[in-house]
Amino acid sequence: MMQPGSDSPPASAARRIAHLDMDAFYASVELLRYPHLRGQPVVIGGRSTHAPVQDKDGNWHYTRMRDYVGRGVVTTSTYEARALGVFSAMGTMKAARLAPDAILLPADFDAYRHYSGLFKRAVAVIAPDIEDRGIDEIYLDLSSHTEDSVTLARMLKQAVTQATGLTCSVGIAPNKLLAKICSELDKPDGITVLTHADLPTRIWPMSVRKINGIGPKAAEKLAALGIETIAQLAAYDAQALLQHFGRSYGDWLHRAAHGIDDRPVVTYSEPKSISRETTFERDLHARQDRAALSDILIRLCERLGADLERKGYVSRTIGIKLRFSDFHIVTRDISLDAPVQTPAEILHAARECLKRVPLDQRMRLLGVRASALCHPDQLEQMPQRYVQGDLFDGE
Template sequence: MRSILHSDANCFYASVEAVLNPELRDKAVAVCGSEEDRHGIVLAKSEKAKRAGVTTGMACWEARSKCPDIIIVKPHFEYYSKFSKYLHEIYQRYTDLVEPFGLDECWLDVTNCLKSPMEIAEEIRQTVKDELGLTVSIGVSFNKVFAKLGSDLKKPDAITEITEENFKSKIWGLPCSDLLYCGRSMTEKLKRIGVKTIGQIAELTHEYMMGKFGKAGSDLWIYANGLDNSQVAHKDHYEPAKSIGHGITCVSDIRKLDEGNKVIYALCQDIGYKLRAMKLRAKGVSLGIKYKDLTYQGYQVKLENPTQDEGFIAKTACEILKKHYDPMHIIRALTVTAINLEDEDANEQISMFFDYEEREKREKLNKVIDEIKREYGSAAIKPAIILDEDKMPSKEQGKVLPGKMHR
């Protein structure tokens, strides 16, 4: 039997900020896209802010009204990726089979270690705290899916073991959506056939789930029954991040197109900054629209030329919004995601008509902007649209494809 750990750093961005600035420790902290109240959006929050009702994607002013003593800080993505590396270094003391899932989560395969998986989990929990000043929650199990689920069950600073003996009693009563890859739309479909818990998935037949939902249904049945046998990748296995910007949602009613455009530009500021900090380029943009009646639509667009420029990403997202905008349908939340990411040094296939000079100019400009932001905070520079709606960038980039998002 395999022994898999899934370690998840708790409130990662906010915790790193508290390590860098001890005055923030044990306080209600929100990491916000831009410091100014009107346009800032909460990217991450501390445990205390979370308890006060602050959620990711909330406007800063809203966070402040929920939690008046909240401390707003600007993001330092370069430190988050540094701390992510430090975490990996600790994990690699035990095994080379360390597979990251985002910046703050990792699977470890410790099957062939001398110490027991619970011992290792306990050591990691303590070491991360002592050496980095962060807390992690760890799931210990016999497959990746249950290890991941275990790390969500108790947090912060906790260990949960899910064994072959106890998984039915520990997991089967939980909602389907707790299962990895059981997204919003699948959860909705399952509900329609009366399936609400992981146990209910497990008790259907594999044939039924396969026939009804195809490969996704088959996978969920396998996961629910504890039969996931996917491997933990080797630490040197390189798989670039697939997307940046997911989960960054603006939660306030949007009743006009230009309000939506402003939110998009505010969201994209961070996406561009993050892409450049992580040396990645986006080959596509997706826009998620959640309406007041809680329905959700996702659209994605392929970019002809990969970019790390927030202006292009925002413009593309605004085009999608414009195309699908219906003034009668009030928008609750927008999510912009840079998708299909590639290394910035990757060999690009650039279309014949691409304006290299224009891109070089923009890249130089972005570097200067990043430096100013680091020096004076992200509120120092704002896209023109937030100040003046007529100043949208006009460069043509990307074509709107009719495709829908999977999740």
């Protein structure tokens, strides 16, 4: 039945892998707080956005998109706002032109992390083999379960709703690649179950961009070869793909188009780094806006330190990231004799990095990163020797 290629389904076809994706997660969390906004176009984002205010008569007052001025980006949006063309990572000013009457709410990442923990713990009771892919999505290995796939999906969705009041979409397939695709097919609040036999009717007619791992540049190069759908990619000569894309990526493209993916569900992995960054509402200069930049740097280090403490890590390498007004990005890092975790220690190291960067241009972004992570119980007690100061001063 599988034509355009001769590849047959691998032994992994017996596996059942689920991809669980929360529906418009950030926006849905906000609607728990403001349920009267359900059914309306709502956008989350805008760093200077004011939270809604309720007056003494019980009337709510919101920031509308048309009132926004700044350079922030959309974090997410409700499905009603998406119908107007507003999507995540879009510039907020552009979104305001598309949906001027939409309501703009500030992001509350502490709340999102709280609900993320709730839904993951609820799912783990049913299916403990979980690969955490971010704040709002996970993979699950359901191969050992005796229940049928639809029953399992309903159990997972019910557990998520009972724990959070939110909905999710679940895709179940023989592997992670197909599960990721099919969780998007019936959003929101959907269940999709696919097998390799469904590739010709459900997967091959789709755009190649639906395959996680094919980005804009690869899609553009594929289009130049006359390949726009997954079916066309599956039918394309495998050796020609190797010539155009190299052995590794070309082979992956061929296998992905035929729904072949043997990656396991990785239930645990050590993070390589943890970072915090912020984009400014206006370009800031290291000299003229010294006090503002110092405050921003301190807050970033405080948040990064809290992240490290919450996740149980210390860091031997601290780095900074700067994006200047011309969009040029500069990074610097410093390896430390003793690992650090506290905000003051991170701040001292970050300032050392900043001293190695010519700060003669205006900046639009500042970030701080902790890498070379390890657990404190593997090390001797860390010295507490760093204190807060000015943007450039270490003491």
